[in-house]
Structure formats: C-alpha cells, structure tokens
Amino acid sequence: MNVIKIGGSTLRTAEDFERMAERLAAHHPPPAVVVVSALPMVTRQLEQAARLAEQRRLPEALEVLGRIVRHHEELTAVLLGNSAACQLLAMLARELEQRTERLLHGVALTGELTPRTLDRIVSIGERLALGLLGHVLAQRGLSVATLPAAELIVTDAAYGNAAPLEDAIAERVRQRLLPAFDRADYILTEGFVGATLEGETTTMGKESSTLTAALLARQIHARELVIYTPVSGIFTADPMEIPSARRIHHLHYDDAERLARAGLKLLFPTMIAPLRAAMCTLRITALDAPGGGGTQIDAQEDESSPFVVMGDALDYVILPSEKKAQLPSLASSNKLIAASEFGGIASIVGEPQALSSYTQHAAAQQCQYVRVWARWVVQSQRTELVRLLAGLPGIEAMAVSFAERDVLASAITLSSAPVLPELHEALLRLLE
Numbered sequence: 001m002n003v004i005k006i007g008g009s010t011l012r013t014a015e016d017f018e019r020m021a022e023r024l025a026a027h028h029p030p031p032a033v034v035v036v037s038a039l040p041m042v043t044r045q046l047e048q049a050a051r052l053a054e055q056r057r058l059p060e061a062l063e064v065l066g067r068i069v070r071h072h073e074e075l076t077a078v079l080l081g082n083s084a085a086c087q088l089l090a091m092l093a094r095e096l097e098q099r100t101e102r103l104l105h106g107v108a109l110t111g112e113l114t115p116r117t118l119d120r121i122v123s124i125g126e127r128l129a130l131g132l133l134g135h136v137l138a139q140r141g142l143s144v145a146t147l148p149a150a151e152l153i154v155t156d157a158a159y160g161n162a163a164p165l166e167d168a169i170a171e172r173v174r175q176r177l178l179p180a181f182d183r184a185d186y187i188l189t190e191g192f193v194g195a196t197l198e199g200e201t202t203t204m205g206k207e208s209s210t211l212t213a214a215l216l217a218r219q220i221h222a223r224e225l226v227i228y229t230p231v232s233g234i235f236t237a238d239p240m241e242i243p244s245a246r247r248i249h250h251l252h253y254d255d256a257e258r259l260a261r262a263g264l265k266l267l268f269p270t271m272i273a274p275l276r277a278a279m280c281t282l283r284i285t286a287l288d289a290p291g292g293g294g295t296q297i298d299a300q301e302d303e304s305s306p307f308v309v310m311g312d313a314l315d316y317v318i319l320p321s322e323k324k325a326q327l328p329s330l331a332s333s334n335k336l337i338a339a340s341e342f343g344g345i346a347s348i349v350g351e352p353q354a355l356s357s358y359t360q361h362a363a364a365q366q367c368q369y370v371r372v373w374a375r376w377v378v379q380s381q382r383t384e385l386v387r388l389l390a391g392l393p394g395i396e397a398m399a400v401s402f403a404e405r406d407v408l409a410s411a412i413t414l415s416s417a418p419v420l421p422e423l424h425e426a427l428l429r430l431l432e
Contacts, residue, residue: 173216
C-alpha cells in the first residue's frame with residue numbers, strides 16, 4: 001500500500017488531469033491513498049478574498065471568490081462534459097461558494113478576520129480540487145472513493161498552523177480509512193486541511209499537504225510516498241530559473257529534513273519524521289519524468305556531495321532614526337526577518353504588510369534572502385562556500401551553521417540584481 005501526493009501546480013490544465021489518471025492506472029497499482037492539493041494559486045486567492053473582506057471591500061472579495069469557482073466549473077465542463085458527474089460538481093461548487101460568501105459577509109460586517117474563520121475560507125480550495133479529481137478518475141475507469149481530511153487528520157486548535165495529533169489520526173485511519181478500501185481501490189483525501197476533535201476546520205500551514213501525505217503514509221505503513229510536482233525532483237537550484245541546475249538523485253532522511261528547514265518549498269519541515277519512523281521511501285517526481293525518475297529520500301547513506309541554492313525576494317525598508325524605538329513592536333508581528341542598526345538608521349527586512357505603518361517616511365527597495373545548503377565534509381569547501389556567500393553584492397547580514405554532515409549558509413543582500421545564477425555556477429565549479 002502506497003501514498004501518492006498530487007501537488008496543485010501539477011494540475012494546471014485539463015491535459016494534466018488526463019495524464020494524472022493515466023499515471024495512476026499505469027504506475028500506482030491499488031490499494032493506494034491519493035492526497036490532493038488545491039489548484040494553482042487558489043489558496044492564495046482565497047486568502048486575498050478574506051483580506052479584502054476584512055478591509056470591508058466585500059464586492060471585490062466576492063469577485064475573487066467567483067473567479068475561483070468559475071475556473072473550476074470551466075475545467076469540469078472540459079473534463080466531464082454534460083454528464084451527471086458534471087452536474088454534481090456544479091452543485092458542490094455552488095454550495096461551497098454560498099458557504100464562503102456567508103463567511104465573507106460576516107468578516108466584512110465586523111471588519112475582523114480570525115484565524116479560525118480564515119482556515120474555513122482557505123480550506124475550500126482543497127474541497128473543490130478533491131471533488132474534481134475524484135470524478136475525473138472515476139470517469140476514466142478507476143475505482144475511487146473520497147474521504148474528507150476533516151475525518152482523518154485530527155489537530156490541535158492552533159488555527160493556521162495546527163499541529164497534528166498522531167494518536168487520534170491513527171485511530172481515525174483504523175476506523176475510517178482502512179475500511180474504505182472495501183469499497184474502492186483508491187481513497188482520495190485533501191492535504192493541508194484537518195479538524196479539531198470538536199470538528200472545527202483547521203489548516204497545518206502553507207505547503208503542508210506533503211505533511212498530510214507523510215502522516216497517512218506512516219499510519220498505513222506505506223512502502224513509498226510519491227509526490228508529483230511540476231519539476232522532476234530536487235535540483236541544485238530552481239530549474240525554471242537556472243537551466244544549469246542538476247537533479248539530486250538521492251538524499252538521506254537527515255539531509256532532506258535539514259534542507260526542508262532551510263526553506264526548500266518541495267518539503268514541509270515536519271514531514272520527514274513520520275516517514276523516517278515508518279521507514280517509508282519518499283520519491284519526488286513529475287508527470288513527464290521518464291521512467292518515473294526523480295529524487296529518492298530514504299535511510300541509505302550517500303557518498304555524493306549535493307548542494308541546493310535558494311533565494312527569495314524581500315522588501316528592504318530604511319526607517320528614520322526616530323522610528324527605532326518602535327522596533328520591538330514590529331518584531332512582535334512575526335513578520336520581521338532581519339534587523340540591524342548602522343549610522344543611526346535602522347535597516348529592516350520583512351513583508352510589506354507588516355511594515356505598512358512604518359513606510360510613510362521610509363525609502364524602500366528590493367533585496368534578497370539567499371540560502372545555500374550543502375553536504376560537504378571537506379573543510380576547504382566549507383570555507384570556500386562562506387567566501388562565495390560573503391562576496392555577494394551589497395551583503396547586509398550573514399549566518400553560517402555547521403553540522404556534522406552539512407553546512408547551511410544564509411545571507412541578506414541589498415542587491416536586487418540576480419545573484420543566484422552566478423553563485424550556483426561558482427558552486428558547480430567548486431564541486432568539479
């Protein structure tokens with residue numbers, strides 16, 4: 001028994017749904033659990049609608065919600081035609097839309113968006129995707145049943161970043177998931193979403209669908225968890241931005257966990273522990289990967305020396321000196337990423353919404369947060385890595401963490417010019 005996690009970005013078009021159905025039938029024999037994410041950008045758009053409602057911009061919020069539902073309806077029409085399944089999905093979409101509209105009206109009325117309400121709003125993206133994929137697979141001849149994640153994934157009540165309660169999840173898997181295989185070969189459920197013991201909807205953090213898949217893989221003693229993404233594995237950099245990036249064919253659990261905590265978006269930081277406990281192999285691949293290739297993660301040691309370069313654009317804001325006294329309140333917003341003082345001016349790096357009240361008298365520009373994770377044991381290579389990162393243009397802050405197996409170096413650079421390609425090429429040369 002295995003688990004397959006289908007990333008939302010993998011299902012962008014009707015053709016992607018068709019290929020996914022073919023892939024399941026050809027490469028993933030039953031019984032199997034399939035974990036589904038919301039379609040691309042849907043979760044972010046739902047949060048945008050919620051924030052607009054909080055600002056009492058209800059018509060704009062409803063417009064965003066309407067676009068999401070229409071997109072799903074259009075995909076449904078292409079994939080299912082004028083069938084009974086299409087009509088059922090239209091009814092589901094309308095029900096979810098009406099439910100969400102009521103939530104948005106309530107938020108707009110009070111001007112308050114609680115984490116609990118936000119979780120209820122953003123979770124409908126997974127519900128829409130679950131229904132659509134389930135009907136597509138059934139129409140293509142696969143024996144499928146859907147089981148809402150709220151009936152499987154039990155969490156605490158830390159809305160927006162809920163922690164799974166594994167003992168309760170184990171009991172739900174025994175009671176509800178395993179018996180479901182009596183009526184279907186593939187059981188589909190949502191990622192990202194859970195519920196408290198009292199039944200209140202929660203989410204476990206952005207990109208946490210892979211955590212859902214890992215939790216279920218542990219509980220059903222899966223041999224393998226396969227994650228489908230737009231790229232065929234973990235690369236030395238984002239191959240969509242750096243064509244020379246090389247795929248990493250194998251990682252140890254420890255390396256994958258460290259890399260996830262360093263910020264690699266393909267892996268959720270806490271997903272490796274349940275896989276390690278179950279000795280379940282993780283494979284990251286893509287629909288178009290030849291021969292099912294990708295990156296494999298397991299307990300096997302590896303003598304190779306992989307590295308990964310990551311980077312994010314940030315907003316750099318310079319505050320006048322009279323604002324320095326307000327820095328503690330800014331830091332408490334949990335949006336602060338880095339801060340330093342020089343020459344009587346405070347330099348803040350963070351998200352613009354956290355800094356909006358501080359930017360009236362501030363000059364703002366783009367900067368970058370760069371990370372390099374590398375499993376190197378040769379001291380000279382570690383030293384060279386530090387030297388390369390310290391040589392980035394406009395370096396503002398830097399931190400290096402050495403562990404027994406690897407090194408993680410991070411830097412804030414005020415440069416808005418692309419620095420990752422040159423850094424990546426230098427690291428490639430260093431390893432050759």
